[in-house]
Amino acid sequence: MNVTKFIRSFRYALSGMKQAAAEQNFRVDLVATILVLAVSFLTGLSALEWCIIILLIAGMLALEMVNSAIERVVDLATQDIHPLAKAAKDIAAGAVLVYALASVVIACIIFLPKWF
Numbered sequence: 001m002n003v004t005k006f007i008r009s010f011r012y013a014l015s016g017m018k019q020a021a022a023e024q025n026f027r028v029d030l031v032a033t034i035l036v037l038a039v040s041f042l043t044g045l046s047a048l049e050w051c052i053i054i055l056l057i058a059g060m061l062a063l064e065m066v067n068s069a070i071e072r073v074v075d076l077a078t079q080d081i082h083p084l085a086k087a088a089k090d091i092a093a094g095a096v097l098v099y100a101l102a103s104v105v106i107a108c109i110i111f112l113p114k115w116f
């Protein structure tokens with residue numbers, strides 16, 4: 001294994017995370033993440049429930065980053081208005097929405113019985 005190459009790739013990934021953190025949508029997700037973690041601590045979750053919540057949060061952040069990457073590639077490919085550019089961006093945004101909605105449903109299944 002080439003350790004130098006691995007460390008370089010890791011630094012590129014960290015740089016990608018920093019660039020994503022500059023995006024407004026990603027910052028909203030980070031605020032939501034802090035809120036969800038705080039509520040989870042206050043509510044008290046089992047080990048399995050914590051694993052599910054962490055997977056949902058990480059999945060949401062990762063999907064948001066993939067969405068941003070797709071937006072950039074589309075902008076790089078064309079500055080023109082094009083139906084395929086619109087479809088690519090809207091489908092990527094739709095994927096984030098699907099995951100967000102599923103996350104809300106799963107969060108309700110976990111939290112609501114504990115609160116009521």
Ligand SMILES: Nc1ncnc2c1ncn2[C@@H]1O[C@H](COP(=O)(O)OP(=O)(O)OP(=O)(O)O)[C@@H](O)[C@H]1O
Nearest residue numbers: 025071078079080081082083085086087089090093
């Ligand atoms: N080159 C393009 N051709 C056609 N439609 C586009 C193009 N670029 C963006 N759009 C559409 O315009 C709308 C806004 O796109 P925009 O890139 O501003 O995304 P956004 O949702 O505002 O995200 P962000 O602010 O993170 O860039 C979306 O419906 C998108 O599909």
